[in-house]
Amino acid sequence: MAKIDIHVNILRYQPDSDEKPHWQEFAISVDDDSTILDVLNEIHWKHDGTLAYRRSCRSSICGSCAMKVNGRNVLACETPIHRFGRKFKIEPLSGFQIIKDLVVDLDPFFEKLKRIKPFLIVDKPLPDKEFVQTPEQLEQIGESTLCILCAACSAACPSSWPNSEYLGPAALLKAYRFVFDSRDDCADDRLEIVNDKNGVWRCHTIFNCMEACPKKIKITEYLSRLKLKVVENSL
Amino acid sequence: MEKNFKQTSRSGAVAWLLQRISAVILFILLLFHFITYHFLTRTHAVEYRQVLERAQSWWFPLLQFAFLITALYHGLNGVWSVLEDYLSSRGWRLAWFSLLLTVGLALLFVGTLTIIKLYTLKVA
Numbered sequence: 001m002a003k004i005d006i007h008v009n010i011l012r013y014q015p016d017s018d019e020k021p022h023w024q025e026f027a028i029s030v031d032d033d034s035t036i037l038d039v040l041n042e043i044h045w046k047h048d049g050t051l052a053y054r055r056s057c058r059s060s061i062c063g064s065c066a067m068k069v070n071g072r073n074v075l076a077c078e079t080p081i082h083r084f085g086r087k088f089k090i091e092p093l094s095g096f097q098i099i100k101d102l103v104v105d106l107d108p109f110f111e112k113l114k115r116i117k118p119f120l121i122v123d124k125p126l127p128d129k130e131f132v133q134t135p136e137q138l139e140q141i142g143e144s145t146l147c148i149l150c151a152a153c154s155a156a157c158p159s160s161w162p163n164s165e166y167l168g169p170a171a172l173l174k175a176y177r178f179v180f181d182s183r184d185d186c187a188d189d190r191l192e193i194v195n196d197k198n199g200v201w202r203c204h205t206i207f208n209c210m211e212a213c214p215k216k217i218k219i220t221e222y223l224s225r226l227k228l229k230v231v232e233n234s235l
Numbered sequence: 236m237e238k239n240f241k242q243t244s245r246s247g248a249v250a251w252l253l254q255r256i257s258a259v260i261l262f263i264l265l266l267f268h269f270i271t272y273h274f275l276t277r278t279h280a281v282e283y284r285q286v287l288e289r290a291q292s293w294w295f296p297l298l299q300f301a302f303l304i305t306a307l308y309h310g311l312n313g314v315w316s317v318l319e320d321y322l323s324s325r326g327w328r329l330a331w332f333s334l335l336l337t338v339g340l341a342l343l344f345v346g347t348l349t350i351i352k353l354y355t356l357k358v359a
Contacts, residue, residue: 162321201247202320231252 004032006081008039009089013098014050021098023089036069036076036090040102053102060214063150066093067102073152073212093155109151112167116175116193121186137182144177144222146215153219156212157203165198169209169219172200176226188233195230203227247319250312257309264302290353299353303346311339 013021054064058077065076068091096104154168179187194200209219322328
């Protein structure tokens with residue numbers, strides 16, 4: 001493991017002293033197999049303790065450390081620096097209010113998620129043990145269950161940027177996940193919620209969400225199925 | 236069901252569905268256009284007389300008019316769908332919608348005139 005010198009530009013914003021965000025460059029030395037999170041830790045621990053960013057699991061499971069590196073939304077903990085060379089820039093996710101440095105206000109994101117009732121709603125009598133699903137039924141929801149709610153998709157969606165009311169790909173994916181779940185009994189309610197001008201119809205199949213998703217979920221494909229389901233259900 | 240349908244027409248579902256249907260129709264018409272214009276020619280190259288003869292057969296104006304209507308709907312509906320992302324005020328929405336409608340009607344008029352002109356042109 002060798003040490004390399006890198007130059008990192010970070011978009012800084014300290015609400016107490018800054019009027020607007022500005023770039024700050026850090027020249028540091030890190031191991032060549034470091035991740036973006038390692039770089040941020042190195043800066044935070046040894047160079048500038050005021051740098052704010054979110055982190056938790058370090059295993060691409062919690063979704064806390066989504067941010068933009070050289071214009072691409074990534075999870076800092078799983079992204080090696082060699083993808084970007086020795087000079088790169090780090091910014092907070094687009095489309096959200098910056099609270100401090102790389103920390104953005106995700107309240108609107110989770111409010112939208114709540115609107116589609118992101119939990120299993122069962123009206124039928126509960127089984128004695130667990131619900132049984134066939135492989136085909138499981139296949140229906142497939143990888144849509146893998147979402148870790150990092151908000152990388154919603155932040156990458158151009159339809160979300162000018163329209164803060166748009167539910168966004170993450171909430172819509174969650175709606176898909178429950179609408180197509182054989183155990184759930186609330187599909188009609190959810191389809192009514194997403195069948196709105198700020199719901200699934202604001203998705204223009206741009207594919208940015210799929211590109212940004214760190215779990216490689218085919219979000220656009222699932223949203224297309226959701227659109228078809230809404231049409232089938234209401235026409 | 237009626238409530239659902241009303242909500243669906245307001246929400247954008249109908250526009251989405253019609254956009255897909257018009258895309259399929261456009262694809263078929265475009266394919267037909269290319270085949271009849273560029274591959275079903277009697278001579279080595281496409282000639283003026285041949286084009287005019289074809290333009291004056293009974294099916295040609297009908298197909299061209301269908302092409303015109305579908306292309307206009309598909310194009311303008313697509314632009315409106317994108318504009319809706321950016322237009323939140325009622326006034327701006329009305330202004331842009333009126334502009335698109337005017338552009339659409341003007342293009343429909345010019346397109347229809349061209350089809351009629353081709354159909355009625357005397358072959359020398």
